[in-house]
Amino acid sequence: MINKARVFADKRYSGYVWHFIFAGLFIGLSLLFLEFIQGVVWFTISSVLRIIFGTAILITVNKLFGKKPSEVLSLKNTGKALLAGSGFLLFFLYYISIFITGFDGITGLTAEVFLTRMILMQIATGFYEELNYRFLLLEGLKHTKNSLGLRVALVFVSSILFGLLHCVTGWNTYTFFQTGAIGFAFAVIFVKSGNIVVPMVLHFIYDVLAHTSNFIEWNHSAVYENLCSAFTIMLGVMFVISLVILVVDRPSGKVTSSR
Numbered sequence: 001m002i003n004k005a006r007v008f009a010d011k012r013y014s015g016y017v018w019h020f021i022f023a024g025l026f027i028g029l030s031l032l033f034l035e036f037i038q039g040v041v042w043f044t045i046s047s048v049l050r051i052i053f054g055t056a057i058l059i060t061v062n063k064l065f066g067k068k069p070s071e072v073l074s075l076k077n078t079g080k081a082l083l084a085g086s087g088f089l090l091f092f093l094y095y096i097s098i099f100i101t102g103f104d105g106i107t108g109l110t111a112e113v114f115l116t117r118m119i120l121m122q123i124a125t126g127f128y129e130e131l132n133y134r135f136l137l138l139e140g141l142k143h144t145k146n147s148l149g150l151r152v153a154l155v156f157v158s159s160i161l162f163g164l165l166h167c168v169t170g171w172n173t174y175t176f177f178q179t180g181a182i183g184f185a186f187a188v189i190f191v192k193s194g195n196i197v198v199p200m201v202l203h204f205i206y207d208v209l210a211h212t213s214n215f216i217e218w219n220h221s222a223v224y225e226n227l228c229s230a231f232t233i234m235l236g237v238m239f240v241i242s243l244v245i246l247v248v249d250r251p252s253g254k255v256t257s258s259r
């Protein structure tokens with residue numbers, strides 16, 4: 001007979017149980033609100049939801065892993081985290097080069113949308129999603145033997161779930177692989193360094209640019225078009241670099257008791 005208390009408290013795998021609880025509730029509430037509200041009001045409410053759920057995850061993490069919010073949101077191993085994020089950082093430099101070469105102006109972006117969608121919502125997104133799709137799903141590795149096979153498998157699972165999150169309102173194969181690859185890079189940073197703040201910050205910065213791109217007028221120069229044509233290749237380069245970093249040596253953290 002299944003021990004229900006163990007399902008919710010075992011440090012090795014209960015993070016997955018809590019992940020699906022939080023993800024299911026968040027997605028359900030978000031889709032419900034989207035039926036009635038849009039625009040700036042939606043961006044604001046969505047941001048509040050993400051902050052509430054992220055805070056709830058921090059409380060759960062404290063109960064489950066015995067880690068205070070100050071420990072979870074620590075800047076420890078920042079250098080190691082940035083090194084582990086080499087693949088993403090290379091991709092991000094490439095992404096910025098697209099903006100530099102293609103930017104021709106901004107249209108339709110109001111101050112209200114900028115503050116709610118680009119700033120508040122993306123801060124809240126990095127906070128909530130990194131806690132739910134990285135920390136909760138991967139912290140349990142420290143309470144196992146942390147074998148290479150298990151480590152790679154769980155990072156892949158994390159990235160798949162992250163990709164699926166971005167296809168909730170409609171399946172898009174390219175979006176699934178793009179967000180999954182980026183999620184993979186963020187997961188590698190966390191697994192290798194134990195630092196969740198660096199993925200949060202990188203997540204925020206990338207999302208600000210990604211959402212701002214919807215309001216940019218592009219010049220469609222030859223350089224810009226050539227850079228854009230390499231987008232899938234650069235995603236692949238980021239993924240390969242991140243995978244190599246994941247498997248080369250032991251990640252952060254020691255094996256501890258699951259109880």
